[in-house]
Amino acid sequence: MSKIALIIAMLSMPFMSFASLLNGNATPAPVSKEFKQQLMGSPVYIQIFKEERTLELYVKLGEQYQLLDSYRICNYSGGLGPKQRQGDFKSPEGFYSVERSQLKPDSRFYKAINIGFPNEFDRSHGYQGQYLMIHGACVSVGCYAMTDSGIDEIFQFVTGALVFGQPKVQVSIYPFRMTDANMQRHKYSYYINFWKQLKPGYDYFMANHQPPGVSVISGNYVISKPVTPTAQPQLASNYTLTEAK
Numbered sequence: 043m044s045k046i047a048l049i050i051a052m053l054s055m056p057f058m059s060f061a062s063l064l065n066g067n068a069t070p071a072p073v074s075k076e077f078k079q080q081l082m083g084s085p086v087y088i089q090i091f092k093e094e095r096t097l098e099l100y101v102k103l104g105e106q107y108q109l110l111d112s113y114r115i116c117n118y119s120g121g122l123g124p125k126q127r128q129g130d131f132k133s134p135e136g137f138y139s140v141e142r143s144q145l146k147p148d149s150r151f152y153k154a155i156n157i158g159f160p161n162e163f164d165r166s167h168g169y170q171g172q173y174l175m176i177h178g179a180c181v182s183v184g185c186y187a188m189t190d191s192g193i194d195e196i197f198q199f200v201t202g203a204l205v206f207g208q209p210k211v212q213v214s215i216y217p218f219r220m221t222d223a224n225m226q227r228h229k230y231s232y233y234i235n236f237w238k239q240l241k242p243g244y245d246y247f248m249a250n251h252q253p254p255g256v257s258v259i260s261g262n263y264v265i266s267k268p269v270t271p272t273a274q275p276q277l278a279s280n281y282t283l284t285e286a287k
Contacts, residue, residue: 093218106251116180152178
C-alpha cells in the first residue's frame, strides 16, 4: 500500500500548484515555462507589492486566475504611500486599469504600460501626475521599472489579452502584502487609513482568485464582487491546467 501511495503522490505533483491556489493554503507556484505560451491571449491581472519589489502577473484559467509568473521590480521611487502631486517622485498605489491605448511599445524606457494615473479616486482627492508607467530600463522617477526581459514578457501578455478581447487589464498596487500581520506592523503609518481601503481588494483576490470589483464612492475605494461581462474573452483559459508533455 505504501508503494501505491507514493505513486499517487508523484503523479499528483504537477497539479499541486493549482490546487494550492484553489485552497488558499500556500503561495501558488508559477505555471511551467512550457505551458506559458499556450496561455497567450487569455485574460490577465496584475498585482504589485512595493515593499517586496514584486510584480505578479496572473492569467485566467476557467473561472479563476493562476499565477503566470513573478517579476522583480528593479526600481520604484518615493517609498510607501500613494502618489499625491506632480514632482513628488512617488510611485502610485491603488486600483488602476489598462486599455490598448495605454500600451507604449516605442517608449524611451524600452517598452511601457501606462497604468492610468490619476484614476477617479486620485482625481477626487486632487492628486496630480502623468505618465506613470510600468516600463523597462530599470530607472524610476515615479514609475515601476522592470528589467527589459521582464517588461518584454509582461507587455506581451497584456497586449495579447487586450487584442483578443479583454476590455481592460486591472492593476492593483499595494504597499506590501496586506496580511493582518503587515497591517499591524504599519498601524502607526500616516497612510494607514488609505491602506485600510486597499486591503479588501487584496483579501477578495486571496479568497476568490478573481480581480475585485472596484468603485469610488464619496472619495473612497469600495470593493465588491466583480461584474461578469456578457461576452467573456476566453482562449487558452477555457482549458484546465495541465502540464505540457
